[in-house]
Amino acid sequence: MQMEQIKEAITCFPCLADITEEDWKENGISVVTLPANHIIHEGEFLESAALIMHGTVRMYKLGENGREVTLYRIHDGGCCPLMASSILGETAYEANVWIEKPTTVLFIPARIFQRWMGTYMSFRQFIFKSFAERLIIMSNLIDNMVFKSIRIRICEYLLDRTTEGQHSLTTTHDQLAIELGTAREVISRTLKAMEKEGLIHLSRGQITNIQREQLLELVE
Amino acid sequence: MQMEQIKEAITCFPCLADITEEDWKENGISVVTLPANHIIHEGEFLESAALIMHGTVRMYKLGENGREVTLYRIHDGGCCPLMASSILGETAYEANVWIEKPTTVLFIPARIFQRWMGTYMSFRQFIFKSFAERLIIMSNLIDNMVFKSIRIRICEYLLDRTTEGQHSLTTTHDQLAIELGTAREVISRTLKAMEKEGLIHLSRGQITNIQREQLLELVE
DNA sequence: TCCTGCTATGTGATCAAGTTACAGAACAGC
DNA sequence: GCTGTTCTGTAACTTGATCACATAGCAGGA
Numbered sequence: 001m002q003m004e005q006i007k008e009a010i011t012c013f014p015c016l017a018d019i020t021e022e023d024w025k026e027n028g029i030s031v032v033t034l035p036a037n038h039i040i041h042e043g044e045f046l047e048s049a050a051l052i053m054h055g056t057v058r059m060y061k062l063g064e065n066g067r068e069v070t071l072y073r074i075h076d077g078g079c080c081p082l083m084a085s086s087i088l089g090e091t092a093y094e095a096n097v098w099i100e101k102p103t104t105v106l107f108i109p110a111r112i113f114q115r116w117m118g119t120y121m122s123f124r125q126f127i128f129k130s131f132a133e134r135l136i137i138m139s140n141l142i143d144n145m146v147f148k149s150i151r152i153r154i155c156e157y158l159l160d161r162t163t164e165g166q167h168s169l170t171t172t173h174d175q176l177a178i179e180l181g182t183a184r185e186v187i188s189r190t191l192k193a194m195e196k197e198g199l200i201h202l203s204r205g206q207i208t209n210i211q212r213e214q215l216l217e218l219v220e
Numbered sequence: 221m222q223m224e225q226i227k228e229a230i231t232c233f234p235c236l237a238d239i240t241e242e243d244w245k246e247n248g249i250s251v252v253t254l255p256a257n258h259i260i261h262e263g264e265f266l267e268s269a270a271l272i273m274h275g276t277v278r279m280y281k282l283g284e285n286g287r288e289v290t291l292y293r294i295h296d297g298g299c300c301p302l303m304a305s306s307i308l309g310e311t312a313y314e315a316n317v318w319i320e321k322p323t324t325v326l327f328i329p330a331r332i333f334q335r336w337m338g339t340y341m342s343f344r345q346f347i348f349k350s351f352a353e354r355l356i357i358m359s360n361l362i363d364n365m366v367f368k369s370i371r372i373r374i375c376e377y378l379l380d381r382t383t384e385g386q387h388s389l390t391t392t393h394d395q396l397a398i399e400l401g402t403a404r405e406v407i408s409r410t411l412k413a414m415e416k417e418g419l420i421h422l423s424r425g426q427i428t429n430i431q432r433e434q435l436l437e438l439v440e
Numbered sequence: 441t442c443c444t445g446c447t448a449t450g451t452g453a454t455c456a457a458g459t460t461a462c463a464g465a466a467c468a469g470c
Numbered sequence: 471g472c473t474g475t476t477c478t479g480t481a482a483c484t485t486g487a488t489c490a491c492a493t494a495g496c497a498g499g500a
Contacts, residue, residue, distance in 0.1 A: 061359065063367035065488085071359055081355055092229055094356055117348075118341055129336075131351040134300055138358045139281065139291055145365060146401045147283035148488070172448060181366045183487055188449060190486095204495055206447060287460085370457070392477065403458055408478060410457095423464055424477060442496100442500090449494070456487070465478070 006030045009106050012053040012077050015126035028109035040097040048107040051079045055103025069181030072137050081131045155215045168208035197206045225251045232297050235346035248329035260317040268327040271299045275323025279315045289401030292357050301351045375435045387429035387436040405410050
């Protein structure tokens with residue numbers, strides 16, 4: 001690892017600030033940039049923990065029929081607990097990874113990762129917090145899937161991805177279905193119904209004219 | 221903490237074997253037995269981590285309509301990551317807890333828990349492994365809910381709870397529904413259909429004559 | 441420009457699962 | 471036995487998933 005890279009890593013992960021220069025010099029620590037649209041399949045083993053410096057990766061589950069559910073995403077400055085658990089718990093991580101944007105990753109070999117976890121409190125707390133966050137995200141996902149209608153879930157998604165000033169969204173029905181873990185046809189039908197009610201306007205690859213206020217009412 | 225209790229705690233959690241006597245003497249560490257059928261509601265804050273020495277607790281989500289999903293259970297020698305995350309990540313844990321059997325819990329105040337995590341490697345690894353396990357359990361739960369039919373999920377549940385020699389199960393349709401995160405009526409209908417096909421026999425509070433071999437075939 | 445192929449969307453028919461609304465059976469305690 | 475409670479069964483209906491296409495929009499080459 002070069003001084004440059006170390007500095008950048010610390011910028012992305014303030015919790016690494018305490019790491020000594022010797023520790024950074026350990027063999028096997030590296031910064032790698034992965035191209036977009038790369039996939040890592042379920043069940044592969046990792047010998048390194050991966051901290052995401054820049055970019056976006058999506059963790060998802062794949063059904064036999066080809067349908068998908070997105071479990072969660074990891075963005076700049078995040079780490080993927082499922083991957084980390086694969087190196088800690090000696091189990092292969094049980095999900096697929098989809099690199100959505102070109103992504104720069106800091107790889108830390110399992111044995112060094114383990115040692116740093118013992119030595120550096122801020123690093124340890126950061127990793128723990130990542131675990132805790134994902135657990136909560138996943139339990140809330142279960143909650144949503146079990147108790148909410150897709151219509152409401154679509155509304156929440158649209159509200160999430162837009163702002164007061166930004167009333168349109170570039171996405172396909174297919175992508176939406178993958179996000180929410182349902183079928184494309186279900187999304188198409190529901191969106192069409194919403195369009196008829198004047199809540200949105202549809203065109204190829206785009207949802208425009210999103211009536212945020214009315215959606216907010218529906219969601220409560 | 222008395223010597224007796226410390227010994228028992230170590231029996232339940234071998235990872236605590238290294239803890240020094242001084243550390244055990246810290247204020248606030250305690251062993252408490254909670255009665256069955258006690259509930260801890262979503263959103264409450266905890267100031268202690270809870271390690272389950274004996275007993276069973278169930279973590280679950282509750283919908284507005286009263287329906288439930290069981291996220292997972294913790295048994296003897298386990299610890300609850302969602303609870304631990306509430307003391308680590310400063311977020312209230314977002315699930316309900318149902319004490320199913322009288323349960324003996326080792327409580328460790330947050331501040332001591334944090335310190336032990338730094339000092340004791342075996343303790344740290346144990347806690348991490350607990351997190352990793354639950355993440356995997358939850359992601360598999362999502363996988364099951366999204367991609368498998370309830371019929372298959374019921375079969376898997378029945379196979380899980382029985383053995384080669386044990387072809388019956390004491391449970392109500394209501395309990396099954398809660399386990400699988402669906403409605404009681406759906407379970408009743410599906411079980412009835414399975415009974416007609418000769419896969420099981422139903423009586424009040426019991427499922428008997430479970431044809432494990434045939435169920436195994438269905439599940440593949 | 442038209443043709444071709446690919447991706448995205450729309451829609452009907454059908455099936456599976458969740459909801460509503462009961463009725464009746466089995467059991468527990470008196 | 472009677473009574474209240476818990477558990478189970480079922481019909482009718484809504485929502486969501488699957489299957490099977492039809493059509494529309496767009497891109498690139500002939």
